Amino acid sequence: MEKIGLYVHIPFCHSKCAYCDFSSYAIGNAQNKIAIIRYVKALLKEIDLYEQTLKSVEVETLFIGGGTPTCIDGKYIHEIINHLRKSTKFSENAEVTIESNPGTITTEKLDHYLSAGINRFSVGLQTTDNNLLSSIGRIHDFNTFTTSFNAIRESGIKNINVDIMFGLPGQTSENLHHTLDTLIELSPEHISAYALKLEEGTPMYEAERKGLIQMPDEELERTMYHEIINKLKINGYYQYEISNFSKKGFESRHNLVYWKNKPYLGLGLAAHSKMEQIRFSNEIIMSRYLERIENGEKPSLDQTVISDSEDLFETVILGLRLNEGLNIPQLNERYGMDFLSENEAVISKLTAQGLIQITGDILKLTLKGIDLSNQVFLAFMND
Ligand code: SF4
Structure with missing residues (x-):
């Protein structure tokens, strides 16, 4: 049986961050329940449409990403994972990750995640500086992050990743060190550190184009990157990938599937797949994704055979x-x-x-x- 990584995309967030060009829709705090229910139903049907493929593989890693998967009701995530478990074989020690944002995790949701077998969390912090968080459009402040982080830890999860960003407009070296020092004290098993890149069409891209914000120069960005590497290294995190650091044995097994160019299947809006040297991705427009699945059709776009x-x-x-x-x-x-x-x-x-x-x-x-x-x-x- 071929071993694969499985990705499931949940394209909803409470609101859009100012730098984000990911495939996600802002649903607001009230939550657009009808849109979510229709999407989850489609996702379950998409799993059925891949019945043959899923029966012939073994899932070593599952990553529920987004968007913010934790902004929808926990019972939906539970239902999706249960349906996958009935449709395919999971390795005994499969890594099952959910991407989350501070402020979107409740005890009830945690109960659902744990019962569904989620054993790894990825939490988006970005920075500990509340002014910077607000300037990039994040929905949370630092206190909200610590509350969510502690709740995840207290639930018994022993494998947590925290995402941070550097090269933010107005970010200083001191700010970055404060973020790193605080994180080191919290001791997550894994830290991802990415430089902010402004993507065309995002509010921050427009703000920079109009001269309203200024990005740090390349030299400062490189200096920050080296400071991250050095500080994490002396505090027990080894750099196993250009932007990723972990304690030994806590590398992201799901991301290693991508970096080792192994097969993966992506389900959900705009999800990408590569199976048997064929690459394909799903519809990126929600209405088309839903319609095709509701008509009993796989929602994939062009397939590319890779030589x-x-x-x-x-x-x-x-x-x-x-x-x-x-x-x-x-x-x-x-x-x-x-x-x-x-x-x-x-x-x-x-x-x-x-x-x-x-x-x-x-x-x-x-x-x-x-x-x-x-x-x-x-x-x-x-x-
Ligand atoms: S939480 Fe993530 S996916 Fe959602 S808008 Fe912000 S950066 Fe984009």
Whole structure:
């Protein structure tokens, strides 16, 4: 049985953050119950439409993402997971994660999550500074975060990720250190740290275009990134991926499915899948997604067959994101090739530039290569 990662998208949030271009709809505090009920019903039907696929695989990881999955009633999440468990085989030690936002978690919801077998939480904090949180349109303040974090911990969950951001307009080094110090004290098992990138069409993108806000320059952003790496390292978090840090044994197994270019199936609005070297994604417009499923049709858009050389390229650039790097003999076996000799020119060039290094069987980015990772990926792409 092929082992896969499963992703389920819940495209609802209380309100939209000012930087967000994810597929999510603001439902407000009153909650648009009818829209949620119709969506959950469609999702359950989509699971049925994938009956054959789901019967032939084993689910090693399930990630319920969004949006904010915890902003809808806990019974819906419970129902979705129960339906999946009836439709497919879960590995005995499957990692089951739910993405959450502070202020959206209640004791009743936690009961549902735990009964459904959720064993990992990912909580979006971003920063401990309340002014910054409000300036980027987050619905919560820092106190709300700690209340939610403690409630999750007290429920017995032993694997929590916290998302933070750096490079926010007006963010200082002191602010970043305060965020890191506070987090280290709370001791989550995993921390993701992403630089804010402004996406076209978002309110913050427009504000920057009009000169109303100013993004930090590249140098300050890089300095912050290095400060995060250093501080987390001396406090027991090892960097296993460019933007991800964990205590040993608490790496995100679901994200490792993506980074190791293994198969995954995405269910829900705009979800992406890659199964048997075929890539496909779901409808991105809610009305079309619902209509197609209600008509008994899978909601996927165009399928792309990935050639062996494209698959190899993806495995290389995704694998280079990992601190463990690429295992060359494994790569040779997976693709029936001699990777080093077939890519000799680009490997020699990047090695001479100090961007990659080969130690024994492992090819990985150097520290300089991590900073200039896009340059490395482009070099492999153009090779
Ligand atoms: S909570 Fe996440 S998905 Fe929802 S609007 Fe904010 S950034 Fe987007």
